[in-house]
Amino acid sequence: MGRTKIPRKICGRAANSCFKPNGVPMAQLARQILEADEFEAMRLVDWQGLQQQEAASEMNISRQTLANLVKSARFKVTDCLLNGKALMIDPHHKDPIL
Numbered sequence: 001m002g003r004t005k006i007p008r009k010i011c012g013r014a015a016n017s018c019f020k021p022n023g024v025p026m027a028q029l030a031r032q033i034l035e036a037d038e039f040e041a042m043r044l045v046d047w048q049g050l051q052q053q054e055a056a057s058e059m060n061i062s063r064q065t066l067a068n069l070v071k072s073a074r075f076k077v078t079d080c081l082l083n084g085k086a087l088m089i090d091p092h093h094k095d096p097i098l
Contacts, residue, residue, distance in 0.1 A: 020086035029086040036090055038073035045070050 020029055037059070044055035045066075056066040080087040 017089050018086055019080070021084045024084070026086060029084070031086045031088050032076045032080050033088045033090050034073060034076050038069050038076070039089055041066050041069035042073040042077075046074075 018026075020026060040059060041055065044050045044058055045052060048055075050058065052066050052070070053063050056063040059066060061069075077087060079085060
């Protein structure tokens with residue numbers, strides 16, 4: 001049994017809740033869900049350019065947890081780009097926004 005998740009500080013929101021290939025109906029696409037904490041980790045590290053330790057502090061999580069979130073998020077985004085999947089940004093995140 002895993003540990004319970006510590007609430008994570010999530011400040012950023014995506015401009016859209018879905019990104020998909022042009023010209024393909026949504027019903028025909030496989031979907032990949034990007035969780036809110038994965039989006040936030042990627043936003044802090046890749047877009048704001050924070051070091052992982054700084055980004056982890058911003059989210060109130062360990063550096064290793066942040067690294068795992070960034071790795072997972074990058075994999076999902078790359079999977080969507082390479083395999084023509086829809087990327088769904090989870091609007092119903094389970095962690096509270098602090």
